[in-house]
Amino acid sequence: MYKIFKYVIRDILRNRIMLAYTALLLLASGSIFSLEDTSAKAILSVLNIVLLIVPLVSIVFATIYVYNSNEFIELLLSQPIQRKKIWLSIFYGLSLSLGLAFLVGIGIPVLLFERSLTGLLLVACGALLSVIFAAIAMLAVVFTRDKAKGIGTAVLMWLYFTILFDGLVLFGLFQLSDYPIEKAMIVVSSLNPIDLSRILILLKLDISALMGYTGAIFQDFFGTATGMTLSFVALMLWILIPVGISLHKFSKKDL
Amino acid sequence: MIIATNVHKQFGKLQVLKNISVTCNKGECIALIGPNGSGKTTLIKSILGMVIPDSGFITFNGKNILHDWNYRSYIGYMPQIGRYPDNMSIGQVINMMKDIRNHEGSLDEELIQAFDLEKLYDKKMRTLSGGTRQKVSACLAFLFNPDVLILDEPTAGLDPVATEVLKEKIIAEKEKGKVILITSHILSELDEMITQVIFMQEGQLVFHKNMIDLQQETGEQRLSKAIAQIMLKR
């Protein structure tokens, strides 16, 4: 397994897009931290990168990469190697390289300029989101044979998680505003890894506003060690479940 | 050595393999023939575990291949169309395969030398012609001295010299007592080497015969003529 992983990593790291992505993140975070006058504003701008750009790049890159690895996968399939190992090696390779690109591009600047708990949480969530969206990409790929369709699905998934889901939630909130749905919202938010990460960071960033009545309910949950742990467990599930399903599907797939 | 029992496979509505049962024994060189779309490649891929049958099972040396993967270390496979990572060179692909297979016995690099591939080691896969790709595929299939060779249209795209080299290599391996499963459209190529014929049509096994029996039955020495006769009878 390690050997295949090694080839995947070597292949991705040679990829110019990966280098460009890292450079872009570095440039963006570097300029944000040097241009914004307050660290709170800088963190907010970085937050937008983490919640929008990172998932988009992760899911699209991973999708395209897996499609382009078709030859590689086929070549390996006739060899005495478990299918599971091939698939996992690709996932690990993607996770590691996307995570590494994020840590270099965002993690290092954040830890240099904003060495706070908020900064640390931001970096942790961003790294997790990179991996989560690689996992979702693998799911999209395994269900669509056609490359163009697969990339389309990946972008749709991103659109769903960044805006459609929240739109639906907002619509639901307007409909159900007369009911006590605060607690249910905690569960709903865990259905979207981007929302979950956003709320975790928000709790540090907008703590004052969140101390209001509704905020306090979220704070009571997400702010505690249990809530924090559960949130991270939920984020981990967002990795494990898509990877698990795609793995199951891949090991039965005809190639 | 390889026994397929009642293998059935469907892609969507299309039935590709209908209750195929075949047996391949040691020392046999089997020609898998049939018109386009008759299910030859699917059967091969089933044996390799790349396609998973809907029902029926395949055993290799008495072990079901469904949850096994190690049996593939006894198989050398040459695909119909060899597809390789575009940005790797021939040398990298061959070295990667050596690295991944982690083969313990001696390596069979005869073909590499015969094709003079080493000169091309730095060439990227994406720049290769179909023929050169086939050469790479052939080299990889024979490289690890496998007991079973599965060759899907091995000579397609090869120039006559290379075809000859490959044929000789196949015959040499057959002499060593290896199982060889080979598909080809060009039946004349097969005459010199095969001992068995499996004929498939529309996913069904039409017959599986010994070459000598076939010759006696039809009174034809050449495989192409023998097949043609059978087709006419039906």
Add this chain to the structure above:
Amino acid sequence: MRYLLMILIIFSATQLQAKSLHVGKQEAYKTIHQALQVVADSDSILIHAGLYQEGNLIIDKSISLIGIDNPILDGQYKYEVISIKANYVTVEGITIQHSGVSSIIDYAGIKLYECNNVRIEKNIIEDAFFGIYVQYGTKCIIRNNHLRAHKKTEQESGNGIHCWKSDSLQITGNQIQGHRDGIYFEFVTNSIIWRNISSKNLRYGLHFMFSNHDTYVTNVFENNGAGVAVMFSNHVHMYNNYFRENWGDASYGILLKEISDSEIEGNRFEQNTSGIYIEGASRIQMNRNLFKGNGWALKIQASCMEIQLHNNDFIGNTFDVGTNGSLVLNNFNNNYWDKYEGYDLNKDRQGDVPYRPVSMYAGIIEKIPVAMILFRSLITTLMDKSEKLIPSITPEQLKDDHPHIKPVVS
């Protein structure tokens, strides 16, 4: 001339007569009660270190009660410790603890009954029901005392410095912690509250009602259950105070209710759920305040009028202004808003396009508080941006026409 001389003689005679009575284990008087029985106007009772459990001490002469090396007067949770019923009394350097607790009687560590010119200074009041209670006091000084209570609920806790129907008080340099309200003013006029630190009180750091013409300057109100409430008063002046970390749904840096003709200047509001909440107020000047890192810097209800907000800094607040209606009778001008995205082409350090401090999303949260969970998501950001371009829900008139480009105060 002779008349004057005589006054002088009489005055110095009384001065000479003033005695000092020492109370302590090794002193002439073993208990404070003994000393109180013989004490005369202008005398001093000097209490030496030790624990005194003498129930209720009533001071009805103009004397000084002075502690030496921190004597402790203990009310055993049953008594009001010191009751002052005379003018010109001084209580200084004494630790008072464990006053009685009752739901009927307002027991206090020190209570002033209808007196003037009383001075309460440098005392420590520990775990009292009410700390210092002033009732019908005039020209009294309460200075540099430390008050600490440890109760958990508002019912079992009284106010730190409680002033009722008084005038011309000076409340200076006290530190109050853990009471119900840190400082409580009701019907108190012409008084000053200066340099106090009121923190971690259960309800309000400062509770202020029906008290006109008062000033409070340079106080710190921090982490109180509900912040500071100033209600039903006029001519209140608040300068250079610091309101910090007052967190909770009904917690405000300042809650202003039915206030008129007042000034709020040079204050800092940091990390409060709401910096200022204004309801039914009129003619208030808010200048040169700093609002930083609050949930809502300002919540201004439509019932307010003629509120002037000039030269304030709004930095790093989640929401700058929240409001419940579309009617705006207030004036925002020349403030600095860190969320301002306009430009200054003529370089006069003022933005050329107006700033609208009420975001659409703040309006949605006002109606559906749960929507807070979507804050800073792409969809809400997009909604806010489009609303900024074409205002439809947010009040059209609520805007700062000449926002500052750089911070004014900080």
